[in-house]
Amino acid sequence: MGSNLADPVQQVRRAREALARLPDTRLHKCSHLYRTRPVGGVAQPDFINAVAGIVTGLSPEALFAALLEIEARAGRCRARETRWGPRTLDLDLLLFGDLALRSGDLEIPHPRLGERAFVLAPLAEVAGDWLLPTGQSVAAAWAQCPDRGAVERLVDA
């Protein structure tokens, strides 16, 4: 989950609640919230990022459609956006068990998952043992991440 517009902490908290309300789905484990420096070369406010681990009976496609719906309800308008620009709410589907999938507009694991401190820090809390395509665990990738200074864990969020 990521947000850097319109009260980002609240956006992420509300997104977490929306995930918990999805049909046939429960929250398993949530990371802390992190304040993170923007990645991608666009001048914009810091982001709030977090990762939620869920248990769901939904298919990957149905879950992805539900994520897009939650983004839209948060006021996100994809048509007005620039790549790697500011977002009211961005919900990426990082992992789905051990599934590897590439179909149309959905790729799992998320292709840029292992490169990003703003993903690795919260993901290490939820799925530290998960092995990246490189064979390295998420926890190890986070421990060796050159951008550790770009993310700050918020204490009570």
Ligand SMILES: Nc1ncnc2c1ncn2[C@@H]1O[C@H](COP(=O)(O)OP(=O)(O)OP(=O)(O)O)[C@@H](O)[C@H]1O
């Ligand atoms: N696992 C995934 N989770 C989220 N989006 C995905 C995934 N796989 C493919 N996509 C596609 O990526 C496209 C860009 O999504 P989005 O606008 O959220 O990207 P972004 O946040 O700017 O950049 P990034 O994809 O690098 O996080 C979407 O059209 C979406 O269909």
Ligand SMILES: Nc1nc2c(c(=O)[nH]1)N=C(CO)CN2
């Ligand atoms: N730190 C951080 N940077 C970003 C993020 C994000 O969630 N966190 N999302 C982006 C949208 O593509 C672009 N840059």
